[in-house]
Amino acid sequence: MNFAKKILRILMPKFQLVRFFYFRYLFFKRNKYWPDFKNPKTYNEKINLRKREYKHELFSVCSDKIKAKEYVAEKVGDDVVIENYFVGDSISAEKIKEILNERGDFFLKANHNSGPVQLISSESTDEQIREACKSVNEQLDIDFGKIVNERWYSDITPRILAEKSLEPSNGETDIKDYKFHCFKQGNGYIRVVLHVDYDRNFNHNRSFFEGESLDWLPFSLRYPAIYTKLKVPENYQKMLEIAKKLAEPFSYVRVDLYNVNGNIYFGEMTFAHGSGAEEFSAYCYDEWMGNYWTGDPRY
Structure with missing residues (x-):
């Protein structure tokens, strides 16, 4: 992570004005048009309106990887829910090894963000397990919702889960x-x-x-x-x-x-694919997907 991104990562959770201008700049940079978030027509504009004014509880x-399964x-x-091997407020390398030995390969992740996700397998070294443990525990201290400006993530109580790996x-x-x-x-x-x-x-x-x-x-x-x-x-x-x-x-x-x-x-x-900042191959398709979205984006 370069110096500018480190500064933004520190400032964005604290200052709304920084988030306001940064996400508009990011939208323009990636989508190549200036957004209208008040009267959105395109798919990406509607996602960004949702991010600003979401209403649905x-x-x-x-979005909670634990509660969503319920x-x-x-x-x-x-029958469509992938089994959880572990759910908790923290995890140790020893616990990871115990789960691996008893249950087999699994994915280690936090429930309140979009990654990173760690695959723990029989081929994982002790160092890889320690790094995965450190990474997922540290993720619990990060307000992912403020970083991506998707505030519904901020309402999730951060936890750790180990989820069965599918073949x-x-x-x-x-x-x-x-x-x-x-x-x-x-x-x-x-x-x-x-x-x-x-x-x-x-x-x-x-x-x-x-x-x-x-x-x-x-x-x-x-x-x-x-x-x-x-x-x-x-x-x-x-x-x-x-x-x-x-x-x-x-x-x-x-x-x-x-x-x-x-x-x-x-x-x-x-609820916000690509955080509303992924560019379509042509503007007309962004608008076409936006036309499919006929309901209130806040819900």
Whole structure:
């Protein structure tokens, strides 16, 4: 982290004016147009209005990686919830080793932010475990909501969880993560845009598809679009139903689901994708996604 970012990390949680100008500057720098947050039309503008004036009490509940699982279990059943191996206010390297020996590989994370997430496996060295322990404990002292200007995260009580690591589907090297952008229409119908990320660690690219038909959508968002076809995942209609059910209370939410050999698992719910600062390949697509979002962005 360079010196300027260190200073911003210190100042942003303390001074609203710094956050006000910094996030507008960041929006312009990344999206290449000056935002209108009072009368938003584009997808990214509406996300930023939500960040400033959010009203829905479930934002914090569903952004909490622990409480969200309780919400999901109640709404769609606990069979889609990934098992927690540990939940607590702190964790030690000794405890991490104990969980690993008794339960196997797992992900270590904080519940009140968007990472970093640590994979703890049989191949993890003692030094890697100590570093993961130090990292996740230190995350609890950081007000993530103020850093990204998404205040619903600030309402989450910071905790640590160890979550079971899923194995990829047969013949796959990585877990497929399907992100359902759900937009609630005035008549209650939920329109869905699906995006899938590929090759995150080597050549990150991202493709968008119409949620029902899985037709490719000809735009990119931050990362290039390489794949124009998507093999229909096993039990895809069930995934779509789950995403829509979880999205019902909101004007817009992104629901992330995993699919492992047809078994569906809940990943997370996100209320401000990319924090409203990811550039579309063309302004018209930012506006197009904004037109899908017909409800009040604050909810």
